[in-house]
Amino acid sequence: xxxxxxxxxxxxIQVPDFEKVSSEAPVFYNPVMELNRxxxxxxxxQYRKSLxxxxxxxxxxxxxxxxxxxxxxxxxxxxxxxxGDVNPLAVELGIxxxxxxxxxxxxxxxxxxxxxxxxxxxxxxxxxxxxxxxxAMFIQSAAANIRPGGxxxxxxxxxxxxCGTYHDxxxxxxxxxxxxTEYCHxxxxxxxxxxxxxxxxxxxxxLRVLFSHSTEHYMRIYxxxxxxxxxxxxxxxxxxxxxxxxxxxHREVFQGYVPKIPNTCPNCGENYSTAGPLWLGNLWDxxxxxxxxxxIEDLTLNRKDEVxxxxxxxxxxxxxxxxxxxxxxxxxxLKISSPKLNxxxxxxxxxxxxxxxxxxxxxxxxxxxxxxxxxxIIVDIKEKTLGSDV
Numbered sequence: 192x193x194x195x196x197x198x199x200x201x202x203x204i205q206v207p208d209f210e211k212v213s214s215e216a217p218v219f220y221n222p223v224m225e226l227n228r229x230x231x232x233x234x235x236x237q238y239r240k241s242l243x244x245x246x247x248x249x250x251x252x253x254x255x256x257x258x259x260x261x262x263x264x265x266x267x268x269x270x271x272x273x274x275g276d277v278n279p280l281a282v283e284l285g286i287x288x289x290x291x292x293x294x295x296x297x298x299x300x301x302x303x304x305x306x307x308x309x310x311x312x313x314x315x316x317x318x319x320x321x322x323x324x325x326x327a328m329f330i331q332s333a334a335a336n337i338r339p340g341g342x343x344x345x346x347x348x349x350x351x352x353x354c355g356t357y358h359d360x361x362x363x364x365x366x367x368x369x370x371x372t373e374y375c376h377x378x379x380x381x382x383x384x385x386x387x388x389x390x391x392x393x394x395x396x397x398l399r400v401l402f403s404h405s406t407e408h409y410m411r412i413y414x415x416x417x418x419x420x421x422x423x424x425x426x427x428x429x430x431x432x433x434x435x436x437x438x439x440x441h442r443e444v445f446q447g448y449v450p451k452i453p454n455t456c457p458n459c460g461e462n463y464s465t466a467g468p469l470w471l472g473n474l475w476d477x478x479x480x481x482x483x484x485x486x487i488e489d490l491t492l493n494r495k496d497e498v499x500x501x502x503x504x505x506x507x508x509x510x511x512x513x514x515x516x517x518x519x520x521x522x523x524x525l526k527i528s529s530p531k532l533n534x535x536x537x538x539x540x541x542x543x544x545x546x547x548x549x550x551x552x553x554x555x556x557x558x559x560x561x562x563x564x565x566x567x568i569i570v571d572i573k574e575k576t577l578g579s580d581v
Contacts, residue, residue, distance in 0.1 A: 204288040221234030245270035246316035251304035256285030275307040314338035327364035339418040352377030368464035373517035376405040384470035397426035475509040504550040511557035
């Protein structure tokens with residue numbers, strides 16, 4: 192197979208020439224995921240600083256070996272990395288790429304991800320699941336074979352299912368009903384986290400989310416896994432449902448597995464649609480994000496500016512309520528054109544409410560202002576703008 196050389200972070204590897212990113216490629220490599228790998232290096236680097244020992248990492252979907260190679264070269268205190276792939280060509284290429292970079296603490300093996308995790312003689316400190324598609328069938332193995340206090344890093348690229356374009360696959364894979372709304376990508380991450388939390392609970396483990404994001408075609412979560420029956424039970428209290436009114440865009444959150452959810456919207460009387468079960472807990476740890484932002488200057492990242500922009504955005508919205516509004520969709524319901532987003536945000540803040548942008552959507556605003564009052568603010572600002580133009 193034809194190859195070419197790419198440089199990413201502190202490594203230089205061979206990758207196959209292939210016109211389109213696809214599972215049909217002789218060895219899977221996705222250049223678009225460079226940002227994903229940059230973020231992973233920052234997260235794991237910061238996680239390692241919290242420990243008193245060197246870490247073991249499992250990259251269950253190695254491909255060219257680029258992720259495992261970067262973890263070895265760019266994160267201090269890595270004892271060893273196990274890189275797995277079922278494709279013998281990928282294993283061969285991965286071994287060559289480790290030799291090219293003079294990496295000796297990475298073992299590249301041919302194995303199915305589930306078998307690789309389950310056959311480990313000792314638990315991993317970090318388990319990275321980054322498949323082409325859904326991670327659903329690998330979550331239980333990751334949950335069972337992560338060390339208490341360990342870090343799970345899980346990607347999902349089946350966003351059409353998680354975001355509600357296809358309901359049945361989401362129910363089948365994640366045990367949750369999705370919903371196609373303006374905040375469907377946030378719902379998708381919450382569905383993924385709820386599925387992980389339930390799988391962890393089987394092993395009396397629970398998660399503490401450090402960071403999550405939805406970027407381009409994928410979703411990604413990073414969470415610490417702890418053990419304990421009582422706290423696992425408490426963690427499951429973060430699972431519930433979201434009821435959404437497509438007529439007026441009102442939404443409500445209901446905690447629990449069998450909550451009493453009204454059939455109709457209290458604002459306009461139209462029928463509710465529901466999504467869940469999904470994770471209603473935090474999506475970000477603000478202190479951890481601040482620490483990552485401070486330490487990022489010590490790392491060599493090609494996409495550093497984009498990483499910092501994402502960190503800053505998530506930091507700002509971390510204290511906000513569940514779900515957000517799309518200013519354009521609100522204005523469409525109000526049958527007016529959109530005013531300046533900053534004007535709306537400033538007025539909401541002046542009234543003492545929480546307000547931030549959201550990384551999930553460029554026109555999204557995360558706020559706890561009541562919907563009716565938000566609509567009044569938008570209309571008032573629009574009328575004042577029109578009046579000043581006369």
